[in-house]
Amino acid sequence: MKTTLNLQDADGFYEQLLDAHQGLSPDQSELLNARLILLLANQVGDAKVLKECVEAAKTLPP
């Protein structure tokens, strides 16, 4: 899992992500997020990296 910056345009992606949720109900937003996770997971592919990403995401702030 990469922990240093790998995104070509972090600000642009972040904005795109928020825009995608604009005007959606909470249910629709949840579905969009779930779809996005599955799409991105397929881009990553590598089982070890995916596992580390899930673990890292689970480390919620206190």
Next chain:
Amino acid sequence: MKPARGDTMADHYAETAYSNGYHFSQGSGYELPEYPFAAPPEIESGETSHHAIVIVGGGITGLTLACALAQYGVPAVLLDEDNTVGVKGASSRGICYTQKSLEIFERLGIYERIAAKGIQWSVGRTFAGNDEVYSFDLRQQSGYNLSSQPPFINIQQFYIEGYLVERIYELGHVQLRWRNRVTAFKQDGEGATLTVNTPAGDYHLRADHVIDATGSHSPFRKWLGASVTAKKGDDRWCIADVRFQKKPPVERHTWIEAPFNENRAVWQHLMGDNVWRIDYQMAPDADPAEVSREEVVRERLSRQFGADAGVEIVWVGPYAYRSECVDRMKHGRVFLMGDSAKVVSPFGARGGNTGIADADNLAWKLAAVIRGLASPQLLESYNEERHEAARQNVLVTNRTARFLRPATPVEKRFRDAALSLARQHLFARQFVNTGRMAVANPYSASSACHRTGGLSVQNVAFEWPDGSTGRVNDLLRWAEGRLLVLLFGDAAPASLERLRSLAETAPIRCVQVLGPEDHPGALEYVRDPKGHLQGACHVFGHAWALVRPDSYVAATGESVDANLVHAVGQALGAAIEEDA
């Protein structure tokens, strides 16, 4: 103590599921065979008899083991509490048999009967709502198309059990004792003692090895103090076995969200005698009596197939899926197999097929130990290999169960995401999990397999020296329970000599496998012009494969050297030598 409501429901389902036999609300139904009870000789003599092997339970697992032992010529006694096949089995009995199981049945001599009565299928389609999400044709997949047996045959389980019984009578060696119920068990360092109840009275048996094939309600688990890892959900299903005047296609159809079943899952499968199994997912914790009421079932069927489908209901059974796995499959002199060892949801046909594989795995090992060809240490590998398979099958079926019955709103949300993506993009079809079909499980942690082995060998064809067609099973039958060394390609005289002298001291039979141009050495040989046998043994070029009687490779290697000698010892449970 009053159990919680959930427990009551689950128990009620279990009782319903496991007390039902095949009974018929209409139609001619099946005439199940009845086998004669004979008063065991121990009752008249009053003496405790002694047997090397006693199998308890005459379901598909126990009978497969009995038949395999009979084929090896090894005596055994099988005790069954009933006097027929099928009747006291679970409602959710097997209908779908994998290529590996069919290959085993071919070796046991009942495959032709199964093929004649059963239905071959290879096309599966998965639907969500009104759309087909994906389909597959197993015949197009290279993993299946080289065997002499098809990917799957669907047939009622009791037919196979009946064929096994008749084959055992034909082969001899194994006594089938009907209406013999084991009521008590104890074991010591020397063996086990069983107390058996029959219509003619009670008696005792001593056994060197006891096989518990009594099924999911095994009394042995308690007698042995066997710990069990179990999972019980609230998912409820109701089977309808039906005949139609307007027949559906010979394909496996599965729905994730069937519009005709309140957006719950539905399975549609064909078996022998034109009987279809339609399996409906019910609302969580649904009342089993209500969902299996005839009018309710008819209404459900006509929603799916139309009012004019000409439905004849053969049998109806509500049940709850669950998963259980004992933590060890060998306890002293007792081997647990089939549903005694693990219970899985029926997705992917991983119940009965793994029971058959349990039996085939243990049969040759017991036979080899009893005939003095292998060390008793080999029997430990039964637990190592088949418990790995059991754990894998529980894992895989639990994943399917979770997809089909999302436990929380967020699990449902991910399923919605997967289904919607599957309609749009190829990759997402892989998330749609309506069951992963049973496979011949690999063995990665067995003391009897080298790391180059542990894989199943398909029953592929080759040529005998006279040009006629032979199969892997022919070689295995010829080896009569010994290990088979297949040596691929031409070989140096020294290698052939080394193999010959090994065969004089070890229980192996050797065959040279030649390409079209190779010249035979002094060994027995066959030809493999298309390389199918080599592919089935998972080797390339000049190589050897050590094939076990259950058609798994124990090890593979390149040259005839100390590694081969070592692998033979390892496959027979002999003390591990130092690597040369």
